[in-house]
Amino acid sequence: MILESIKHPRQLKEMSLEALSTLASEMREALLKKLSAHGGHFGSNFGIVEATVALHYTFDSPKDKIIFDVSHQSYCHKMLTGRALAFTDESKYDDVSGYSAPYESEHDMFTMGHTSTSVSLALGLAKARDLTGKDNHVIAVIGDGSLSGGEALEALNYAGEFDGRLIILVNDNDMSIAENHGGMYLGLKELRDTKGKAQNNIFKAFGLEYMYVDEGNDIGALIEALSIAKTCSRPVVVHIRTKKGMGYAPAEIERESWHATAPFDIKTGERLFSKNSDISYANLTALHLLERMKADKTIVSLTAATPTVAGFTKDRRDIAGKQFIDVGIAEENALAMASGIAKAGGKPVWAVNSTFLQRTYDQMSHDVCLNSSPVTTVVFASSILCGSDVTHIGIYDIPMLSNIPNLKYLAPTCKEEYLAMLDWSIDQDKYPVAIKVPGKDFTESGRVARADYSKCEYEIVSAGSEVAILALGAFFPIGETVCEELLARGIKATLINPMFISELDTRTLEKLRPNHKVVITLEDGILDGGFGERIARFYGNSDTRVLCYGLKKEFPFKYTIEGILKENRLTAPQITEDIEAILK
């Protein structure tokens, strides 16, 4: 096997085209075997095998810098840069992360996982190269789907006037996670149809040099094009047409569902686990919204290229019709557009993963909240319990959202509350609302949830004394367990379901004062700037003690859910122990 012998990409330079082609086959085979057992990003990696080989043949990494946008398609790059065993040796599958990772290799420049950043980062590397008098190449590798993100478009525009060398490889497989959205994609199609000759050319419109490679899965053609691009004295786009999922029939056909996959049976393509379980909040959301859309034609669900986050699979999108909008990778536009919809009497529901919501801090603040636009934002994957790579973890949304004026950030604890909050938010027209989805799979409490969330009023689930536990959202069950453990020790604590993250129910908090010595706060996110600190400030000038439980402010690179909870003293026994120590 050639692949396993590749310890450094420079080895490729001595290989014949034929050998490179064999290598590519081996890479695809390794990918198939690993992903069938392990799961991961499928389609884009299968499409970019040849381009990655050609890049490493043509350039000298790590002196030359190759930046993979999002970096979910950098598996092949990892194989060629000293990490082949993580793809060929089952016992080493977990030795590498699914994204570019500087701690793994000097061939990876950035930890990244959000889209549309590569051109900006590459521009910076190129600028520093010129300032420091070096002469290396910088190559941004960006998929067509990522092109529509504001950060990428801003960078393409600036690249058009940048006076140095820069290569932008556009890997065009005619797909985002789902189908592409936006007018520019008609133009890309025209370019593919005319083999790069169409006059309507978005890259030239940004002032960039332009080259087209129709055979984006042909190593020879790619090497030829890249060798020419290498000589270009100013920023140049190399637009290559590739086939998403190439080499594995099911993935070539069902491109959306094979963007990323759970483990599967290679022969049949059948998944061993389904991605969204029946009891996922994603499915619940889509089904509920579809039901409501039938009766109310002004309800509209929005996504920025991740429709299944809220359960909107292709069939459901078709049912929703004009009441479903996918703006493509363009979070800023999604949220600002939602504000416009809300201002003119529509009822927009924007579903987004916590990590991608970060793109819209200003839109949330200005376009939505400054205008009190009644937009509903449903924040998925906003829980440490969901688990995720450091590049996608959702533990920062409480400080990000809850300190924006006018926004009601709500934390349901169960299915019933979630749906009640969603319905209330859709039906009211006064407040911008965000709802923090508590974990991934829902639990049914069986209780009837409150219908109105206009006024911030915590729910006192059980009244006690000495200790009050304010257990927010997904961490409510931890609070319940602590209460039980305390009760076993003869302490009847007060258990509160706060539900409101961004406001204080000062009346309830005042009432706790006389007969509670300690107030415990529990939140599913970092503590800094969060819910607990607001409570600590409230009680700052009093004898009431406040202990805040949540996560440390950090980027957790490697963790297990169990481990990180323990490390942060977020298990019921640990909290119970702390409370006992105070009450002694």
Add this chain to the structure above:
Amino acid sequence: MILESIKHPRQLKEMSLEALSTLASEMREALLKKLSAHGGHFGSNFGIVEATVALHYTFDSPKDKIIFDVSHQSYCHKMLTGRALAFTDESKYDDVSGYSAPYESEHDMFTMGHTSTSVSLALGLAKARDLTGKDNHVIAVIGDGSLSGGEALEALNYAGEFDGRLIILVNDNDMSIAENHGGMYLGLKELRDTKGKAQNNIFKAFGLEYMYVDEGNDIGALIEALSIAKTCSRPVVVHIRTKKGMGYAPAEIERESWHATAPFDIKTGERLFSKNSDISYANLTALHLLERMKADKTIVSLTAATPTVAGFTKDRRDIAGKQFIDVGIAEENALAMASGIAKAGGKPVWAVNSTFLQRTYDQMSHDVCLNSSPVTTVVFASSILCGSDVTHIGIYDIPMLSNIPNLKYLAPTCKEEYLAMLDWSIDQDKYPVAIKVPGKDFTESGRVARADYSKCEYEIVSAGSEVAILALGAFFPIGETVCEELLARGIKATLINPMFISELDTRTLEKLRPNHKVVITLEDGILDGGFGERIARFYGNSDTRVLCYGLKKEFPFKYTIEGILKENRLTAPQITEDIEAILK
């Protein structure tokens, strides 16, 4: 005077072209008189007089919705929508804000002041129109400078596939605040040069219909074009060429300095106040960086279209040469590019107003901090003491920045500390650093500032007991005064200059515990998610009382600096009073 008789834009419909032309002259005259006495945005308003008249002649506001991007160029729109007296009657000059304001008029849909939002907002209005079965027109009016912002580019792309009516009026005056930046502007020039016929057309590349009006200051030509656009069944760009500052010679020539102006002498054009005083942090920053750039060619200053925020006037930009980058209105690209520069050995300093920094929450988190890129961000206008319209106020940066992992957010209190922090940040290569500029004009403390800010260590300015005052950044002088007032009452308080916003000096905080009953925190920003709450959490499980002083979480629409400080009990006498009450 026709202008004063205009109470509603429908009155324009009965006017002849000649009368409309007279009206335009009166509008320009009123603008000149008001701005000479009052100051405000000059160039863009002078350029857009005729287009505003034509818009209101052609469309039926408020049924039809006209959304002015940034809205600093909506003065003429205000004149024609019932607010003429605010431009013709000196005593009413302050009756209107400088931006579109729904509380002033039903002709203003959004409170706005950040660039590049109009197309998204308009798309939302158009979508809601279609969902609710209405038939009004929606028009986004966007300047060429705003086109480069990610939010606008995302929206143009989505507009290219939007299946409803939408008009995008591109007001092309070949200028941002300073000159435009980015490859697309060469394309716009080509379009102007060929009267819209060039094949290289960014709007068509986004899939939009396109019309060009060369005489963008000719009411007749504009009405004709808009009347055609009105019949277009899908999104159409009407690209008009206008003259920034048109009708006032000094502003036609010196377009950058006349973008916005202080009061001036109409005859000579001479300003009655200079914009950046000699003791401004802006001038200090530019001069200091220019000095350092001479000795170190890897230092590079970045701006997103607001070079003078850090004092980089045209002459200074010329001196800096390749060590100054203006990426145009494109904050996301500016910061991500800075991260790339830092990763490859350059020393980037990004200067930005607090309010515009909001555009880069995700870039700060992912592109910079997740990668520990040693980028220096200097946060200007991040003080309530600067005063500003609600659309530009800088009181939210503490919760926004200080809760992002890995970022050192520093708060200098004087010139000496500011420069020491700036130098330290530039010279180190471990931390992403942001510096909160304390107000606008600097004070010299005369003290030698610490050189190293790697380790979070507060400065104990004077040691006392009973009360400790942690007075952050621009609010340090309030802390000093409180200490003096307490001393006059026989209480010797401890005064601390914390300097570090995003970290806790737990050693110093621990030391305060035994002999201090109360800890006071003072911060120049909203309290929620801020510095004081972190301190309150720290002392949560102890007898130490904590009182946090800062601003309420809100969007302050109308306020005076004195008034808002008093309202939030941020004056020294109020704080002293509170402390006395606790110590009793």
